[in-house]
Amino acid sequence: MAQAITATEIxxxxxxxxxxxxxxxxxxxxxxxxxxxxxxxxxxxFVPVLGQVIALALLLPFIGATARRLHDTxxxxxxxxxxxxxxxxxxxxLFFCIQxxxxxxxxxxxxxAGTDSAE
Numbered sequence: 001m002a003q004a005i006t007a008t009e010i011x012x013x014x015x016x017x018x019x020x021x022x023x024x025x026x027x028x029x030x031x032x033x034x035x036x037x038x039x040x041x042x043x044x045x046f047v048p049v050l051g052q053v054i055a056l057a058l059l060l061p062f063i064g065a066t067a068r069r070l071h072d073t074x075x076x077x078x079x080x081x082x083x084x085x086x087x088x089x090x091x092x093x094l095f096f097c098i099q100x101x102x103x104x105x106x107x108x109x110x111x112x113a114g115t116d117s118a119e
Contacts, residue, residue: 003032005036009036010036010040013033013036013037014036014037014040017033017037017061017065018058018061021061021064021065021068022060022061022064023060023061023064024064024068025063025064025067025068025077026068026108026109027068027071027108027109028068028069028071028072028101028106028108028109028110028111028112029065029068029069029071029072029112030072030101030112031069031072031097031098031099031100031101033112034065034066034068034069034072034097037061037062037065038062038065038066038097041055041058041062044058063080066080066093066097067080069096069097070093070096070097071106071108071109072101072102072106072108072111072112073096073097073099073100073101073102074102074106074107074108075096079092079093079096080093
């Protein structure tokens with residue numbers, strides 16, 4: 001059964017990614033850690049003006065987080081470029097970002113701490 005998500009967990013995860021992993025493109029990121037960061041960024045993008053400015057400021061950490069999430073599934077971070085292919089190109093990285101990560105080590109590094117193959 002999945003763990004409950006708390007506001008504290010979302011805030012702590014968000015702060016960690018923005019402060020210590022701002023432009024980190026190496027390694028892997030768990031499914032839970034990624035979506036605890038990505039969903040607030042997506043939501044901020046829908047807020048007129050100020051939210052969009054904040055989402056733009058978070059573009060580099062978002063790209064880095066997505067690259068690490070793709071690495072966790074055994075894919076290259078370059079799959080993010082599919083968003084430029086056509087109107088639905090964003091579905092390619094999204095499809096890989098919702099998949100469970102590779103169990104154990106892969107070519108991008110060890111599995112993220114605290115994850116299992118059921119995640």
